[in-house]
Amino acid sequence: MDFKSKDAIYLQIADYVNEHILLARWAINEKIPSVRELAAHLQVNPNTVMRTYEHLQQSGIIYNKRGIGFFVAEQARRHIKKQQRERFLERDLPEFFRNIYLLGINMDEITEKYQLYLNDNYADHENK
Structure with missing residues (x-):
């Protein structure tokens, strides 16, 4: 995983977990990787993953079965979409609009590039 300096x-690990849930790689009520497994996979400190899991648990995205591990919550996708939509609309979209204005990019070009991106990255996944 490439970590960005912005967040x-x-x-960023929470975004990784959220993406796996939204893409149905981790199903509702399915056990997700343990703190140690995910830390080893992402090459980060287990304390960082634990902080991520605590954050996601407080957000209603995952839940803990004591002694067993963490699982995807029933309403996880709804919570993720709501949180990420708000963040995107408030933080990312204004920056995106500024850039397309400054660079003189029109909406037809954006639409074309967006469709190519979907075809290249999510052709086998139904947008949920």
């Missing part, structure tokens, strides 16, 4: 690492 804290635990939040």
Whole structure:
């Protein structure tokens, strides 16, 4: 995983977990990787993953079965979409609009590039 400097690492890991849930790689009520497994996979400190899991648990995205592990919550996708939509509309979209204005990019070009991106990256996944 390539970490960006814009957000804290635990939040970037939360985005990674959220993406896996939204793409149905991790199903509702399915056990997700343990703290140690995910830390080893992402090559980060287990304490960072634990902070991520605590954050996601407080957000209603995952839940803990004591002694067993963490699982995807029933309403996880709804919570993720709501949170990420708000963040995107408030933080990312204004920056995107500024850039397309400054660079003189028109909406037809954006639409074409967006369709190519979907075809290249999500052709086998139904947008949920």
